[in-house]
Amino acid sequence: MKLNVDGLLVYFPYDYIYPEQFSYMLELKHALDAKGHCLLEMPSGTGKTTTLLSLIVAYMKAHPLDLTKLVYCSRTVPEIEKVMEELRKLMNYYEKEMGMEQNILGLALSSRKNLCIHPSVSKEREGKVVDGRCYGLTASFVRARHAGDDAVPVCNFYEGFDAHGKEFPLPPGVYNLDDLKEYGQAKGWCPYFLARYTITHANIVVYSYHYLLDPKIAEVVSKEISKTSVVVFDEAHNIDNVCIDSMSVKITKRLLDKCSNSIQILETTISNMKENDNRRLEKEYQRLVEGLRDANIARETDMALVNPVLPSEILEEAVPGTIRTAEHFVAFLKRVVEYIKTRLRVQHVVQESPAGFLRDIHIKVCIDRKPLRFTAERLSSLIRTLEISDLTDFSPLVTVSHFATLVSTYTKGFTIIIEPFEDRAPTVSNPILYFSCLDSSIAIKPVFNRFQTVVITSGTLSPLDMYPKILDFHPVIMTSFTMTLARPCILPMIVSKGNDQVAMSSRYETREDTAVIRNYGNLLVEVAAAVPDGIVCFFTSYLYLETIVSSWYDQGIIDQLQRHKLLFIETQDAAETSLALINYIKACDNGRGAVLLSVARGKVSEGIDFDHHLGRAVLMFGIPYVYTQSRILRARLEYLRDQFQIRENDFLTFDAMRHAAQCLGRCMRGKTDYGIMILADKRFSRADKRSKLPKWIQEHLKDTNCNLSTEECVQISKRWLRQMAQPFSREDQLGISLLTLEQLQSEEMQKKIQQRAQAA
């Protein structure tokens, strides 16, 4: 249908629209008009993706100069594929309505592993190996050598792309990963490099967060994306953690040992080269003297996305003399690695600031801050010069060089923690150096600065005001949408006590209490008896899950449970978990019913959907606070308090509640779906926790359902399940939660939408 969104003609590829989708479009349009950033929360299953795409594409068509490109960041490959399918639907609709080919090019980009079509390289399973082997076939010096000697293997697809691919741009259309591969096969071009090349002139790019947030990758892939783009981060409730992870480094003893090996390889290669071909080393030296001027020019003309790892000041200077020659640099690297090795030889936990670390390294091994800053750049230059084609071996050394650069560049917002052993096994020596980013705004800052509109959206972003604080930006629009429903299809309940009136809570003090554990068990057994098909349970940690299951076993609760449903458990092993998941789905499908015990923040809680019968109920046992004894977390909390005036408790609750909401949202994937959400902890009923749940859950959480006992909860669930099982057709939804064009345009509905916009 064709919509009029605040004066903009929007083609929407479906015959019906949800009212909240229309409100979402309105808000998004305002943000685009204002060229500002926005933060939008809309429940999962209400068609966020298609709403976003249809509005932004319409906007691009209406204002081709103001908005040239859409960069859509998603988390996983399946999600990327889903976005591409929606986009295809939209483009087909455009074509049908307008009766001609659309001049819009949309493509998905993923790693080499997912795009490679080389007959032997694509067989590799591990991403790193694929990258390494690809580099070994496509690096410029390898190809140069191939020109002289046919025995040196190169990748034919890359050669094909290099010879012709750049002259003929990809024809307009929608390309997902498989389409790219197919196109590559047909033309004999490498799909990966084709996609990377095409990014610069494609209208819509869909890829993973990392291509924009991880400075190491963003530099390569995304630096030439124009300023007049809109960037969308979907499922962005964890975006601060992604930012932090992309800037943090973890160095273990084993990694350092591997570094020493790599350095040795470097040394021998250098001495070989010196004997054979000294000229090349000299050439490199000259280049380094001239400095990174070229990069600087690019930045000044505003061509590139700023790389936070490589701040602008560095580019203006030449590489310092101490590390200019290859031998000196290798010796320098050796010193750095040895120094870190000695630092790892500690008996107690050390925490220090980057400044302290720099002072110490200066005193101990006489290394200045300046050469350290150039380490990463210098290392990649050296590897290029030495024509080392197998990069996989050098990844530890690259990690260390990143660490050296980061530690000398940022004195604020980072901390170094050296732990001689893990908390769980204090007797086993396993020293680890954490270089941890405390400030999530560092990695995302270039994105906010560069692009005119950044949209952060997810099903669960509450409380909304926290994100602008921790990401340090000023959104022009910040809205949470609720779900209009024709029937109450979610039933959130807070169960605070067992039938014996003992309070249920995962508080540290009562965690081991058998009465609490038994009450949790009874709750699960009774719910399992009343709820059909699949039930998903979330615990606060793997450790807690293990202790609870073992005491349930002793108390005979597991036996009782298995009379109603089969039991599956998520473990830390990914293969085991996916096997459990497959069988869980099977058990739900054939009517036996199943219970899945999993962990908040685990694999299951993020990204796996339990729609319809796979998740008729979600139970949240306890509040999923993050492990508060972790030193990294404590350092971050301290930093947040000092820099952003966020109290520790506020952040912890925020973090716990967003994960709880994420878990609860697993069972609700659309308007015809329905599910029970049970929060089994007394503390959830407190106002500070309750108010942090997303609005669309809060709306259905009645006061009367906030302090229930097990029995009451089961009683309510039974009645509700019977109501939900009654036939429910599209006609029932029409006019309330599903609108035709006429209904949408009716005055009454417009008024309602206005009201909602004001209330939001």
Add this chain to the structure above:
Amino acid sequence: MADEEETNEYRWESGYEKTWEAIKEDDDGLLESNVAEIVARAKRKRAALKATGAIQLGMMRHLFVVIDASECMFLQDLKPTRFLCVLKLLELFVHEFFDLNPISQLGILTTKVKRSELVTALAGNQKKHIEALQQMKDTSCEGEPSLQNSLERAMNGLKNMPAHSSREVLVLFGSLTTCDPGDIKKTIKSLKENNIRVSIIGLAAEVRICREIAKRTGGTYNVLLDDHHLKELILNQVQPPAVAGSMEASLVKMGFPGGKTGSGDGASDSAADHAPAYCLCHIENETSCLMGNNSGYNCPQCGSRYCELPVECKQCGLTLVSAPHLARSYHHLFPIKPFIERTEVPEMTHCFACAKPFGELDPNVYECENCKQIVCLDCDLFIRETLHTCPGCASDPITAQMKTN
């Protein structure tokens, strides 16, 4: 039977109910418009159910009723227990079933402890089934049910039934889980191949596999709200279903036993017909009744005597019915068309059927398409559910003539 329950159920037994929440006031603070709306909505739903028109119906039905007898049937959310409530309603169902489908057969299965048991085989004798149901009240419910086993069993019983009959299974499923020996999907497939319709009534909540079975085999799946709703759902199954796909039409041999009066008016009347004889329906029981000269019905083929019709002859297997039985099935074939809803008809001031004057309380009246007579909501339902014939058309000689021709 169900009426008894209505009076027996106490308010405090029915769980936490908030009746006041269901009632909403309109703008003037009145409740009536809301209540009227609820009634009208229920009515419309029923009308929609019947607005099928003339299609081929599976009048000759072979139906297996599967009763869940697993542990969960002892739950007391239906009073006195789920099991007893279901049995009681089934008695009513069996009675109604044979009343409306005189030429059909019925069998009963139960499932418990992961197995399936045959209670009564397919037969047309309703007394036997009702007796069996009454006896089942004392049996215990235990273990888990098995959908697959019971469906396989029902399928084995139905497979060999003639192709022109409608093969059906009705499952009353209280449990939320099923414990099956193999892949139930295969069972669904072979059910479909054998043209067996499976309808399921869930007693607790929507179970995915049940929905799937019903959908794939062309049956219905419903979940009850309370015992009244359950009764409604079970009785809905009494109506013969429309034939799915093409079913071969064929002639069925049937016997119409002669009357009771001694004046030899039929060829099948002979001296033997009037001799005192034991009724064959009750021959196995001690309570077997010796019938006098002129009571009972004789099979026209073998001469066995029965005290009640319809019945399947135990001797020769002939289906014995009386003409009124067949006539009663007739209205399934030609259901009266749904009446048209009219908001106001000025010239009519009272209902044609019951002569009740229309007040302001009746927002809607209903008009028959054929005879243009206007009736009230209550009469509309009565005509539709009980009479099966429109009084307006029947009293008008012209339309009545049209219909019979």
